[in-house]
Amino acid sequence: PVPAYIKAIAPYVGGRPIAEVAREFGLDEAKIVKLASNENPLGFPASAERAMQKAVADLARYPDGNAHDLKAGLARRFGVPMDWITLGAGSNDILILAAHAFMQPGASAVYAKHSFVVYALATQETGGRAIVVPATADFGHDLPAMLAAIEADTRIVYLANPNNPTGTFLPPAEIDVFLAKVPSNVVVVLDEAYNEYLAPELRFDSTDWVRRFPNLIVSRTFSKAYGLAGLRVGYAIAQPEVTDLLNRIRQPFNVNTLAQAAALAVIDDADFLQRSYEVNRAGYGQLTAAFEKLGLRYVPSYGNFVLVKVGEDAGAGARVNLALLKRGIIVRPVGNYDLPEWLRVSIGLPEENAAFIAALEAVLEG
Numbered sequence: 001p002v003p004a005y006i007k008a009i010a011p012y013v014g015g016r017p018i019a020e021v022a023r024e025f026g027l028d029e030a031k032i033v034k035l036a037s038n039e040n041p042l043g044f045p046a047s048a049e050r051a052m053q054k055a056v057a058d059l060a061r062y063p064d065g066n067a068h069d070l071k072a073g074l075a076r077r078f079g080v081p082m083d084w085i086t087l088g089a090g091s092n093d094i095l096i097l098a099a100h101a102f103m104q105p106g107a108s109a110v111y112a113k114h115s116f117v118v119y120a121l122a123t124q125e126t127g128g129r130a131i132v133v134p135a136t137a138d139f140g141h142d143l144p145a146m147l148a149a150i151e152a153d154t155r156i157v158y159l160a161n162p163n164n165p166t167g168t169f170l171p172p173a174e175i176d177v178f179l180a181k182v183p184s185n186v187v188v189v190l191d192e193a194y195n196e197y198l199a200p201e202l203r204f205d206s207t208d209w210v211r212r213f214p215n216l217i218v219s220r221t222f223s224k225a226y227g228l229a230g231l232r233v234g235y236a237i238a239q240p241e242v243t244d245l246l247n248r249i250r251q252p253f254n255v256n257t258l259a260q261a262a263a264l265a266v267i268d269d270a271d272f273l274q275r276s277y278e279v280n281r282a283g284y285g286q287l288t289a290a291f292e293k294l295g296l297r298y299v300p301s302y303g304n305f306v307l308v309k310v311g312e313d314a315g316a317g318a319r320v321n322l323a324l325l326k327r328g329i330i331v332r333p334v335g336n337y338d339l340p341e342w343l344r345v346s347i348g349l350p351e352e353n354a355a356f357i358a359a360l361e362a363v364l365e366g
């Protein structure tokens with residue numbers, strides 16, 4: 001017998017792979033532009049590739065299950081002890097580990113409407129009840145409402161900053177107030193997958209919060225600004241008591257040898273990170289200027305993607321998406337986020353953004 005809450009889970013739907021779209025629409029793979037999964041348009045960092053090549057010699061052996069070197073690198077980078085770090089196979093692993101550690105049937109998790117879909121998955125697969133808090137008028141997290149939504153059985157609150165798919169940002173001062181008010185027996189998972197795209201004046205040191213709040217887990221990833229999405233590496237920073245729990249329940253060897261080597265190398269690749277930031281910033285300007293010219297509404301974004309409204313009627317997103325796919329442009333419809341009139345487009349290289357804009361213009365005119 002399968003628990004009803006497992007049967008009820010809708011599978012995660014990712015951005016469509018290039019090869020799949022090429023097959024379905026009879027297109028040349030090389031001509032397809034994929035702006036659907038918030039990947040790094042600069043491609044795989046050379047520093048990571050060199051490190052992986054060296055690590056290949058060790059592949060007959062299991063990885064270092066404690067990932068000593070990578071944890072030491074992250075500890076150095078953040079100025080925290082190594083026993084504050086948990087590694088995951090992507091930060092999805094961290095989000096799910098947190099649920100496995102703290103949720104159970106009969107418990108609830110609080111998260112915002114239009115926030116990252118894995119919070120719902122993690123809640124469901126652990127038999128928890130979701131308390132979904134309406135977004136603010138500008139698609140952000142309503143922190144006072146989220147605080148008020150916490151019930152006696154609430155075990156986790158998920159916050160995304162910036163959030164996917166909306167790109168909204170919570171000022172640190174608001175998070176500070178929120179963390180101070182959350183009951184200490186509720187774990188806050190602060191998902192900062194897109195942190196590295198924040199402008200320098202908006203960046204802040206979230207490890208300060210980890211020092212102050214033993215019930216906080218900060219989640220980060222190497223998938224976005226560091227360009228390692230295919231390797232699956234993410235990490236959590238939390239105080240030792242929580243970190244110890246996460247480490248006990250994670251799958252042994254959850255981060256493989258090549259991923260550990262590559263991630264360690266890119267931590268110090270400041271040049272790649274800076275280029276990721278600059279390409280993203282320029283691309284954001286390019287896309288939003290085009291949206292304004294086309295008279296399309298978009299949500300100001302702090303991530304490496306933009307949510308744009310492509311029609312007034314429900315289903316507009318799916319229709320425009322299909323027309324774009326036929327032209328070899330893969331973006332992300334967000335009907336599953338209850339945003340059926342919108343598309344989420346990842347920020348690409350200038351030529352990729354231009355190809356998307358031209359196709360969108362043609363589709364909307366046609």
Ligand code: PMP
Pocket residue numbers: 037038089090091092093116160162163164191193220221222223229232233234
């Ligand atoms: N959090 C957010 C908000 C995301 O958008 C994503 C990626 N789509 C993730 C976490 C997970 O990414 P990864 O597992 O590759 O680290």
